[in-house]
Amino acid sequence: MPMNASGSSLASENARASLLMTGAMACFALNDMMVKTLSASMEAPQIMALRGVIVSCLLIALGLQQGVLRPLSRLRHRAVLLRTLADILTTISYISALKHLSLGNASAIFQALPFTITIGAALFLGESVGWRRWVAIAVGFVGVLVILRPATDGFNTYAVWVLISVVFAAMRDLVTRRMPTSISSLQVATVTSIAVAITGFLMLPAVGWSPVSGASWLILLCGAFAIGAGYIMIVASMRVGDMSFVAPFRYSILIFAMALGALVFEERPDGFEILGSLIVVGSGAYTIHREGVARRAARTGSTGP
Template sequence: MQASLLMTLSMATFATNDMLTKFATQSIEPVQIMALRGAMASALLFAFAKWRGAFLSFAVLRRPVVLVRAVADICTTLCYLNALRHLPLANASAIFQALPLTITLGAFLFLGERVGWRRWTAIAVGFVGVLVILAPGAEGFNVYGLWVLASVVFAAMRDLATRRMPPDLSSPQIALVTSVAVTLTGFSLLPVEGWRPVPAQVWATLAAASVTLACGYALIVSAVRTGDLSFVAPFRYTILLFSILLGIAAFGERPSLRETFGSLIVVGSGLYALHRETRGRAAQDRG
């Protein structure tokens, strides 16, 4: 129960971060958010790494897998921020829930992991749910949903690269290096996008977003370390509920029946795929 509560709290903080970031996108460009929020988050991560006594060095970027992870996280952030500016919170969150299915697909294609027909079916059904949310060809189609889908692909690449990380690299070091890479990318793109004046309210919003982002990562690590992963993982989908509630409260968003139905398909297929993966690992352990 403690682990499930920690996971649920982490999803609440991530949803809050999305809400705060969406507020900021109404005043400044996404690359400014990458730069400013990234600088604040990097400072928090640096303090956390020093507190944990983690060895810090940017020489780790010479390792291909770390570089791939950093580039993938940069692309994930760019795509998601660009989409979040134009999409309802619930829609962006629902499409992003296809990430576990995309990771399963990527693990089969690039890591040689075995995927049974039931999980293949879950992957197919999950992406049908994404199409229901996107509604291609319908009047409600929003092209920015494709940006979320692109962020899902890059996030899967990031997480698959994380699986290949050597054990001598600490989590705080990897997180800090990636955060700094995202921050520097944001600053490097500012001459292209231009700089908008940042009101005091937006500074406060970005500071709060940085704190919620850091807390979310800390809570999710604690949740995974406290409880059994097969029990804790399904609570990740509570982020969709928080996104719906925050979208209604902060922006007056109301998901349509079609969007709600598509979200249920994505979540249901993800839960089933997780169930099959857990059963498969249990069978291997018994063998």
């Protein structure tokens, strides 16, 4: 029957998209692990500069192969410039924090991003947010506080840098929503990567240059390929599957981050970190679900629950 065939096709696409999203999160966690490893021997600006050059070369090669980098005049759009600035600030703050935090802790705090985007969309884009999502946002930030435990002696102020990176990342994603569809994702990723690399080089005089060993070059290459593969897979996943079904698979990055932290750095999350992570993931997944409900209600013209 046609309906069954259609439903089976959608289920198959969603399954493929969820695997792509999970693979992307594994790549991003691998990149974080490599950046944290490199941060023991070089400062954040040098990592940004060297990794940015490698990633830019990969993206330019991919863009030329697909013929999507031109016309370059589109990249002068105000939204592209603002998004690039936000991405640079996100990168600086997150890499600076990652040196001093466990992989799992940094990843868990960063999962406050969906809440922050929802708040930003309500405040600056005039999007309607129902009471259920406001409750989920409040619960999610409680989860972040459980992870941070700001009242304890063990509070690491570098966790605040992750929260700052979340704010800039939310600004980046909100600006992306206002970007003309004529500008391809690969164009935006390429110009952003080049800008991040240039920013790293400009900041280098303030921190100095550290010698780069053969092992460090290998880690940089692996990190660049991980980011490139993650980018390709995350774009493919959002184009193949239903967004409300696929988006919660972003939280798989926590599993990969905690596993890599344990294996590579012998990090062991405590009970508060695990509890806070579960609260953040549950609230974020519900927020994404409610956004899907709101979008479907808007398309059908109903008010929705």
